[in-house]
Amino acid sequence: MEERFEELAALNAFGMLEGNEKRTLDGIAFHNRALKDLCADLEEAAAHLAGVVAPQVPPSAIKGRILQRIRSRRAGGSAAYSSGGSVFWTLTGWAAAAAFAASSAWLWVGRERIQTQLASVSSELAVVEKARESLREGFQKQIDALKVEIASLQKRDALAQVRIATLQSSVDTYKQGVAVVVWDSEKHQGVLKLEKMPPVEIGKDYQLWVVDPNQPAPVDAGIVRVDDAGFAKVEFKPVTDVTEVSRFALSVEKQGGVPKGEGPIVLIGP
Amino acid sequence: MSKDEPTDEELLQRVARGDSRAFDTLYDRLAPRLYGLLRQMLHDEKDAEDVLQDGFVQLWDHASSYDSSRAKAFTWAVMIFRNKAIDRMRALGRRTRLVEAASLEHATLGDKDVLPGADEDVQSRERADIVRAALRQLPEDQRKLVELAFLKGLTHHVIAETLGMPLGTVKTxxxxxxxxxxxxxKGGKDGGAL
Known part of the structure; x- marks a missing residue:
């Protein structure tokens, strides 16, 4: 595992991370099981340090105050509080049973009245439903006509098919990097331009991904190699057809690329 | 704790089911160690009492999320209470005050010979001895920073600035x-497993 991830996990175990650093760690750990386990491991190791602090008996009144707060939260729907045998809770149980019996009787008396009302309401509902169905059909016709018009306008304007997105990073090392994607949604291909990107380690490559909300995983759009100045301009086409593009992402992967993302995402957008 | 008594983990699982007697027992077992930790972190009796109360209420509310296969009950509780203490420090702007050199100098765990409390059981003392021994095996600069990070809830930036150390060195x-x-x-080289 990369040292900088271990570093973030260690600082996190002590609650030292704030803002971007915390968000970065959480984001990476969400997809990286090994990092998630390391975080849990180090949190536990840090917690063990509490064992060497000298114990001190807290003032006796505190316990009463805590129990009082828990009881009062019970009314607010928190976890049930049962002391198992106290007179107070026994009486409360009987009171609840009595209230339940009274409610049942009241419900029985009201049942006939409610059934009559229900029949009347059902008949009114049928009339309303018929009117609603008629309105719905009218609206659907209008929507269909508008869709046809929009499709026609989109076809006329080629620019409507072009989307421009900028990719950004919350990781310090890549913050200087500039990445712009121009995506043609009709031809399903695009151009990626990178500037000021740091070089990747030996044996690694940058790899571009297209996120299609209709597909279970990001779609491979090919590897990208930057020159010594961190510059690259490449045309790309995802390996499988995408119907809709929500995001583009750039990750660091094994040299030559991988079919499914494994490495850390360093740039993402829009 | 005798063999017949429930473990902290069993008690916490019973608390998750709303058993107030289990909560009562668990409070008696954990409160002294947690209160000692909070007093050392916050340096203020009233703050420590407030955080102790809030922490135990949270423990009651979230006991059902405890997973005994991932952590000991005490470890899980420490994470709750320590995070609450850090929140309190941040809310009070205590971080600024705590960077005073005197405060930092006293942020030590391993060198002190901590006397066990009257209620402290043998198991707790043994655990403390193992942790203390492990701390002593760390190089001085690592040990000092680990203790500082644990007790003071300071960010690495503040520690580096206060101690006049490069940020990279602090993090490393x-x-x-x-x-x-x-x-x-975990029982690595020369260490005792917990």
């Missing part, structure tokens, strides 16, 4: 120290 020592401590506590 904390990483190495904590990872070594983890290995030692």
């Amino acid at each position: 020592n904390i990483r190495r120290g904590l990872m070594r401590l983890r290995d030692l506590l």
